Amino acid sequence: MTDDHVTDDRVTDDRVTAPDGLVTDQRFGADELPVLRAVVTHCATLAGAGVEHRDLFVFAVHEVAGSLVAAPGPDVRVVISRPDPATLVCRITEDGPGATDGAPRLRWPAGELDGALRVDRLADRTTVTLRLPDDRPAGGRAGGDRPGPPGRRSGPGRHGRPAGPPRPE
Amino acid sequence: MPTDSAAASAHRTIPVLRMRPGDHAYADYDDDEGRWEILVAFIHEGLARGEKVTVMADPAVPPADVHERVHGHHGGAEPALRRGQLSYTSMRELIAPDARFTAARQLGRLQEETATARQQGYTGFRTVIDMAWVADLGMDIEGVMHRETHAHALFAGRDYAEICTYDRRRFHPEVLDAMREGHPVALLDRLGALHVERAEGWLGLVGDADVTTRAQLLAALPAALDGAAGGDGRLTVDLTGLSFLGSDCAVSLLDAARALPPGGPRVEIRCLRFHARVLGMLGARSVPQLTVTTVEDA
Numbered sequence: 001m002t003d004d005h006v007t008d009d010r011v012t013d014d015r016v017t018a019p020d021g022l023v024t025d026q027r028f029g030a031d032e033l034p035v036l037r038a039v040v041t042h043c044a045t046l047a048g049a050g051v052e053h054r055d056l057f058v059f060a061v062h063e064v065a066g067s068l069v070a071a072p073g074p075d076v077r078v079v080i081s082r083p084d085p086a087t088l089v090c091r092i093t094e095d096g097p098g099a100t101d102g103a104p105r106l107r108w109p110a111g112e113l114d115g116a117l118r119v120d121r122l123a124d125r126t127t128v129t130l131r132l133p134d135d136r137p138a139g140g141r142a143g144g145d146r147p148g149p150p151g152r153r154s155g156p157g158r159h160g161r162p163a164g165p166p167r168p169e
Numbered sequence: 170m171p172t173d174s175a176a177a178s179a180h181r182t183i184p185v186l187r188m189r190p191g192d193h194a195y196a197d198y199d200d201d202e203g204r205w206e207i208l209v210a211f212i213h214e215g216l217a218r219g220e221k222v223t224v225m226a227d228p229a230v231p232p233a234d235v236h237e238r239v240h241g242h243h244g245g246a247e248p249a250l251r252r253g254q255l256s257y258t259s260m261r262e263l264i265a266p267d268a269r270f271t272a273a274r275q276l277g278r279l280q281e282e283t284a285t286a287r288q289q290g291y292t293g294f295r296t297v298i299d300m301a302w303v304a305d306l307g308m309d310i311e312g313v314m315h316r317e318t319h320a321h322a323l324f325a326g327r328d329y330a331e332i333c334t335y336d337r338r339r340f341h342p343e344v345l346d347a348m349r350e351g352h353p354v355a356l357l358d359r360l361g362a363l364h365v366e367r368a369e370g371w372l373g374l375v376g377d378a379d380v381t382t383r384a385q386l387l388a389a390l391p392a393a394l395d396g397a398a399g400g401d402g403r404l405t406v407d408l409t410g411l412s413f414l415g416s417d418c419a420v421s422l423l424d425a426a427r428a429l430p431p432g433g434p435r436v437e438i439r440c441l442r443f444h445a446r447v448l449g450m451l452g453a454r455s456v457p458q459l460t461v462t463t464v465e466d467a
Contacts, residue, residue, distance in 0.1 A: 023245075034361025034377055037413055038186065040209045045217035046245060051466075055443040063416060066380060 019080040027075040028065060036078060037062050040090060043080050047088040049132055056112050057132045061090050064117075064128045068094040088132040095125055178234045181362050184357050184376045184412040185210050190220070190293040191327035193320060195352035197345060199337040205238045206360050208297050211332055212239055216249045218334040220293040220330075221286035224257045227301040227336075232257040254291070260302035270306050272316035276323055283329045301339065310344055317351045324353075332356065366387045366411075370400050375410035376420035386418050397434040408440035409464045419447050426459040439464050 023043055028036045036158075042062045044054040068076045079091045099106035188194060202260040206208055208226070215222040226235045240246040249255035264274050279296070286294035303313055323329055333352065335345055339385050349355050357364055357375065363382035364375040372393040378386060394406035406422065408414060426436045437460045438448065445453075445463045452460050 031381065033381070034359075034381065034413075035206070037377075038213070038360055041186065042213040042217040042245065045214075052443060052446075056446075058413070059415075059443075059447065062379070066415065066417075070380070118457070 015063070018118040021092060023082055023088075025077070025079045027077050028069065029075040030066075030069040032075075033062060033066055033069070036065055040080065043082075043088055044132055047049070047082060047132060049088070054133065057088070057090075057130065060112075060117065060130055061092070064130065065093050068092060086130075089129065090130045090132075091127060093125060093127045111114065176191050181353070182355050182357060182375050183331075183410060184362070185360070186214055186412045187410070188214070188330055188332070188356075189294070189327075190330050190356075191324050192330045192354055193324050193352055194330075194332045194354045195335070195349045196332050196356040196357060197335040197337050197349075203358055204299075204336070206335070207332070207356060207358070208299075208334065209239050209241075209297070210360055211297050212255070213245060215293075215295040215330075216245055216254060218292060220295050221253075221282075221289070221291040222249070223282065223296045223467070224254050224255070225259055225263065225296060225298045225301060225302065226257070227299045228261070228305045229301065238389055240424050260298070270308050270312070272312070272319065275316065276320060279323055279329065279331075281322075283326070286443060287328055293328040293330065297332045297334065300333055300335050304339070308348060311338075314347060317348060328466070366392055367396075370397055370403055370409065371405045373407040373410060377413040377415075378408070378411055379413060379415035380417040383417050383421055386421055390421070394425065394429070396438075397436075402434050404434055404436050406438045408438060408444055411440070411444060414444040414447055416447065416451060419444075419451050421458070423448065423451055423453055423456055426456045429458040431457075433458065435460070437462055441466050 024039060037058050041054065042060045045107050049057065065076050065078065081089050083089060113118045118129045120127045188211065198207070208224070211226060212222050224235060224239070225304050236246065236250065246255060260270065260275070263278050264270055267274050283294040300313070303310065317333065333348070335348060337345060354461050361377045361379070361381060363378055365385050366373040367389060372389060374386065376382070393404055422438065429436070435458050436455070439462045440448070442463050442465070445461050448461055453459060
C-alpha cells in the first residue's frame with residue numbers, strides 16, 4: 001500500500017515535525033476513536049469537503065487509527081494540518097510495527113481517496129498519511145476557514161471572556 | 170416491518186453529530202467527561218457548518234475554563250471567538266435587563282438572536298444550555314418544564330437548534346424523565362455510544378457502530394434474526410440513525426446475513442448513502458439474502 005502520492009511528507013527517521021497549517025496534534029487511545037472521528041469530521045467540514053468525501057475521509061482515518069491502536073503499543077499520534085485552505089492532511093503515527101499491512105479495509109478508502117494514502121515504516125515507527133482530495137468544482141475552491149459572513153462584526157472579547165449575544169440592532 | 174412506534178422511538182434518540190437546525194434536544198451527564206464531550210462536539214459541529222454558536226454553560230464554571238475545553242478539541246474555537254461566531258454567556262445575561270426568568274422573555278431573546286445570526290450571514294444559530302441556571306436564578310422546575318414543552322415556535326423555522334443539558338446529580342430522576350419526554354429528541358449521552366432497539370421484524374441502530382460497540386450489535390442480531398424467521402421471514406435493519414459505521418460492524422452484519430440458510434429470512438438494510446458504499450465495498454452485493462436500501466439524510 002505504500003505509494004508516493006503525498007508529496008509534502010515531513011516524516012524523518014526520528015520525529016514528525018509540525019507541518020504548515022497545523023490544526024491539531026493530539027494522542028488518541030482505542031477508547032478515544034469517537035473523539036478523533038468528531039475532530040476529523042469538523043476539520044473536513046471546515047475545509048469545505050462535501051458530505052461524501054468528508055465521510056470517506058473520516059472512515060479512512062478511523063480505520064487506520066483503529067488498526068494502529070489495536071496493535072500492541074502506545075496511543076497513536078494524530079496530526080491534522082491544512083497546508084492550504086482547500087487541503088486537509090491527517091498524519092497518524094504509531095511507535096510500533098503497526099497493523100496496516102494488506103488490510104483490505106484500507107485499500108478501498110485509499111483507492112477512493114484517489115491514492116492519497118501513504119504508509120511509511122521506519123524501524124519501530126509506522127506513519128500513515130491521508131490527504132483529503134478537493135471535491136469541489138473549480139469555481140468553489142477559494143476556500144479557507146469557514147468564510148465569515150459579509151459585514152460580520154468582530155469578536156466579542158478576548159479569550160475566555162464572557163460575551164453575551166449582542167443586543168438586536 | 171417496523172412498527173411506527175418502534176421506528177419513532179428509535180429516532181427520538183440521536184447522536185449529537187446528527188443534530189440539525191430545528192432540533193430541540195435533551196441531554197444529561199453525571200461526570201465531567203460526559204458534561205464536556207457532548208457540549209464540545211455540538212459547538213464544533215455548529216462552527217463547522219457556519220452557524221453562530223452561543224454557550225450557556227454551568228454558571229459555576231468560569232468562561233475561560235469552558236473555552237479551554239472547547240478550544241482543546243482542535244484549533245477552530247479561537248478564531249471563531251475572535252470573529253464573533255462563538256460566544257459564551259449565561260441565562261442571567263441573556264434575559265437582562267430582566268432579573269426574573271420568564272419563558273416569554275427567554276424565547277423572545279433567542280428568537281432575536283436567531284434573526285440576528287441569519288442577518289449576519291450565518292447559516293443558523295445554536296445554543297447549548299446547561300440547566301444549572303435553574304438553581305442559579307432560583308427558578309421553579311414547573312416553570313422550566315412549561316418552557317421546554319412550549320418552545321415549538323422557536324424551532325419551527327429550522328434555523329435554530331438547542332441542547333438542554335441536565336446534570337443527573339442535581340435533578341430528581343422523575344424530573345429528568347419528564348424533561349427527556351418533554352423534548353422532541355434526546356441525545357445519546359456519550360460520543361461513540363450505540364443505541365440498539367428491537368421490534369418485530371425490525372432492528373434499529375442509533376449512534377456509532379464500531380469496534381467498541383460491536384458487542385451490542387452481536388448480542389442483538391441473533392434474536393432479531395430468530396424473530397424474523399418465526400415471523401414473516403423478513404428483518405429490516407435500520408441504520409439510518411447511525412452517525413458512523415465502521416468496517417467491524419459492517420462485516421458483522423454481512424456475515425450474519427451470509428450465514429442465513431437458503432429459504433430463510435431475508436434481511437433489508439436501510440442506511441445512508443455512504444454506509445451503503447461501505448457495505449458494498451465489503452461485499453454486500455454477493456450476499457443473496459440481503460438487500461441494501463439507501464435512504465437520503467434528512
